[in-house]
Amino acid sequence: MRAAAAGPAPGPGEMAIGVAHAGGPWGDVMARDGLLPPLRPFVPGFDVSGRITAVGEGVDPGRIGTPVTALTTGGARAEVVLAPAALSLDIGSLPPRTAAGPGRGAPTAYDLINTAARVRPGESVLIHAAAGSVGMLAAQFARLAGAGRITGVAGSARRAPALVAEGTVRVDVSAECSREGLATAVQRLAGGATHGKGVLRIA
Template sequence: MKAVLFDAENHYRVTDLHEPEPGPGQVAIRVAYAGIQWGDTMVRDGHFPLPRPFVPGFEASGHIVAVGDGVDPSRIGEPVAALTPAGAYAEVALAPAALTLNIGDLPLRTAAGLGWGAPTAYDLINTVSRIRPGQSVLVHAAAGSVGTLAAQFARLAGAGRVVGVAGTSARADYAAQFGYDQVVLREEFPAKLGDEKFDVILDPVGGATRQHGLEQLAPHGRLVAYGNLSAYEPVLADTNDLLAQGTSLMTYNSNLLSRTHPEQLADSARHALDLVADAQVRVDITAEYDLTDLAVAVQRLTDGSTLGKSVVRIS
């Protein structure tokens, strides 16, 4: 089969490999599309210490072609979207059966766009921050795959005001399509928002942005940290200050959840998938690449030129 290997010299190369066989609790998927996500940049930059060479890729759509022990053989032939620990940039990929969802009539290209971003955005709004009707929400990285979905999930949850923060004017204009009341530029943040406080802040950025966010929480507000796009330096929070205002600093780690409680992540992914299938939520795929262009695609995500979601066409 054709697959992309990421080697010790940080190069992506397309090569021929033997097709993998599913182990217990796994399925093998004939991949149609693979989603590109921030984890690809983290692997490339060494933040995930995976042994090299290896086949990267964490999101796949296609059809199940084989199952391992403990998996119902009637699943063979299902059209699916899957969250994988690696290996999605290949003609055949392995995935945990528990994190492989039947997509019904949803197009495979759209299904690949769900990826980790859809259950993450769903959980940030509905499971972690538990937004209630009328509450206000601030979403950083508003034009990304998680940000565009989070804004839509927030609207469905009854949020009264949804504000986004984006890095450029082009990204702000793009994000505005997804239900934001206002999108401000990162260079204008936080001054542009004045003294406005928020019930929920979603922060994948870290650093000074996270520190400002703690100061922007309304009484009983919740800041959810789910990444470190800008810096890995720790942000210190005084629990006495949090207690005085009833505010909370919370975290969300979908990768950890996939290993500790995969059924919970799968349930959120199913809810998100159903909302997309019912056209209540839109996944916007803005770029499609070939396997040979993977390095370009990951770099574009890194430098901020990617809007919404990108996918790789496998077969």
């Protein structure tokens, strides 16, 4: 039987997490393709779920053993990873596999809808690249914010079914990722140029 190796020691404001699941965000793909310079030595993984195994100065020792999800600067695909306590959330009874999924996409989508765009009940929302992780989460946050009409722009019809399955997004697959296509989609969302509506906010 192999003895377990000692994990990294958390510094002030950090916690060590015994990894149960690690997400697969686009940042991992970029790092492995050499498009995002990684820290060396490189261990992939930015999003993680698991149980807290140790805490550093300034973190409540009572959290040891608590199941959490967290954002890290890398290394989430190791057995133990360090994460800032400020970027961790207790997950309660949520399955760890589910908790590791949203990663950075969830706070990004939340901020786009609630902080940058400040979506209000009844407003119409256009989500570009709606079939991606941030786009799909943004549609859900827009629905929770009370948006009256949510239109998702997808680059191809094959990416539309997942959005339609949500039951909240009308998908426009005619608008490609060009300036002209997006302009057409915005006009369609506003009901046409003769309706006197315009774009209130761009996030």
